[in-house]
Amino acid sequence: MNLIVQKYGGTSLATPDLIKRAAWRVIACKKQGYDVIAVVSAMGNTTDELIDLARKITPNPGGRELDMLLSSGERISMALLSMAINSMGFNAVSLTGSQSGIITDTVHTKARIKEIKAQRVLEELAKGKIVIVAGFQGVSLEREITTLGRGGSDTTAVALAYALKANVCEILTDVDGVYTADPRVVPEARKLDVISYEEMLELASSGARVLNSRSVEFAKQHGVVIHVRSSFNDNIGTIIKEEDESMEEILVRGVTYDTNEAKVTIRGVPDRPGIAAKIFGKLAQANVNVDMIIQNVSDSGVTDMSFTVPDSELKTALECGRQLRDEIDFKDIVADEDIAKVSIVGTGMRTHSGVAASMFEALAKNNINIEMISTSEIKISCVVRRSRAEEAVKALHKAFELG
């Protein structure tokens, strides 16, 4: 079987005209002799609109009913795409997450795929049909409708590509591929032809919004080749695949930034074992996603501890801090929303030294102060003032000659 799984995002399906355009795109693939599965997101902002509707009913809608509500979005787009393809003389059939055999656990609003029982999908493909699958949703073994969380349609597409041994999983979106930096910030940014799973993961977690991290993790784990490309033209996009030797030649693959984090500093914390565990245990319990953590050198038995959290979780994080007062004796807790995280990512860092120094030097030359630093094997991130973020990205893009 020569099978291609394509995934169409909400912006590629936002209007009836765009849906017809996507239909042509699917048919073009079919005409090339491939079996095609098209995984769809909800049209445009449908998901956000449905969430708004739920919030008008109650601030805490509850996961089960929220999933029931949100899963209607893909049902609309998949039926319309299927109608469009059928009206153009090709045979399509739309299948819900449940009908496609996307079996998940029961963690509503962020379920994980446990298994794919794609018998029905295979039957329809065998009849020569184009299969349209609702992304983002599945069904639990208890027969409850579940959703996979933000960007879940990417995961659906990758999981189906793996389960059905597709040649490739195409993610069709509103950009031409993965870039060395955001082209809106750095006009000379280049589209990457190829990038490793690890690099894509680091880019995604550092602010690049092309692809959902979970889908890349899944692809990495199962060796699914992803092709990110534009739904509006036929250009070759960016291939995401297993790292190979040629990739190591590139020191830095891309520069990215994230302005949706805030910094929290707890000042005057006693410097003794178990304190950090208490603080971050509390935050974990409250489901706060802590990103960077820094502890200053101890000074006379007390220290300052800083960490970053998503803007949207800052309130909860500060509330946790207040509750910690009962357990830990610290001076005060302060929040700073005016920060940005700037990162460089590249597999080549593994085998080359001096990349960090070059980064710090480039920022210093531009008089941009570094407030926090964190590093992984293939990524270096610096926290800077939010107002300097774009400047920092431009400087780093130039310094590492990515243009």
Place this chain on the structure above:
Amino acid sequence: MNLIVQKYGGTSLATPDLIKRAAWRVIACKKQGYDVIAVVSAMGNTTDELIDLARKITPNPGGRELDMLLSSGERISMALLSMAINSMGFNAVSLTGSQSGIITDTVHTKARIKEIKAQRVLEELAKGKIVIVAGFQGVSLEREITTLGRGGSDTTAVALAYALKANVCEILTDVDGVYTADPRVVPEARKLDVISYEEMLELASSGARVLNSRSVEFAKQHGVVIHVRSSFNDNIGTIIKEEDESMEEILVRGVTYDTNEAKVTIRGVPDRPGIAAKIFGKLAQANVNVDMIIQNVSDSGVTDMSFTVPDSELKTALECGRQLRDEIDFKDIVADEDIAKVSIVGTGMRTHSGVAASMFEALAKNNINIEMISTSEIKISCVVRRSRAEEAVKALHKAFELG
């Protein structure tokens, strides 16, 4: 089990505030000690909006995908109603047509319920939960999503009430019950306390839009008592049930009218056996719903044949006429959209004579010309000029002292 099935129409669920209001209504019923199943339609005009969306893709969307599309409407309203009830401290769970075990045939967009396997509904009720069921939709034995056609939510409610032996099936709507005539036309129209299935069927097929005919047929067949009442107040509405002796005392139960039909006349048709069969066979093949049929007395071997069809099917009917030219030699075919059908309905007609004469007299007194007449055991319908329809309804309401 003391069980009440309530059905909420689209106008009762059109906004988040109305959904909260419906939630209180459901809870009030639960507080009285009943198990409650609430069957919901899609919010406001959602179904029409979805159909519009489909038409923007293609004029012929195809039944299967249209059902997939439309079934998302109830999924939204049921999830929201369930959230509202949960947020008010009661336990609710929403179930799709499929999860509720509404098994239908595979005739997409107008499927018929074959069977109700309500195991899951019963399990949830046994846990003390209020069960919200998506109206209008089901699933076929081939696991395809189906819809029951216009007004299908009424049918879902009645079918569930039958299958689960509910005390009563309440249809909650935007009017107080079934009236002797449309109160917008006849201000002195009275709400009926009780009406037989047969009378309701005749009223529904004559233009009264309170209830879908199929649901009444189903209720009649299985003896399900229906209570039509307002969702906006606690007033007792109209009970629809088996005819009993007391009902025969009422000669005429109500007056109704329908301005959505057109008259077609085929002139100069040969008056010989088999001609009518050919004409109406052709129309049936084209799925045209013919209502009244009249054939004039033959004059020198040729005759005129008139019939009425829904406005929306007039074009198809005329096309059928043109095609018949090849088989039958007739003079010409003319359409008249400027008509209305005015009907009186009452079980008492069965045992009383002279009702028809009284009707014709009342219309004559008001100088309203009768163009076609048709009668059933408990109904008399007259076609009049559309401009005179409301006048005719008022005159008949007065003549039969229904005020």
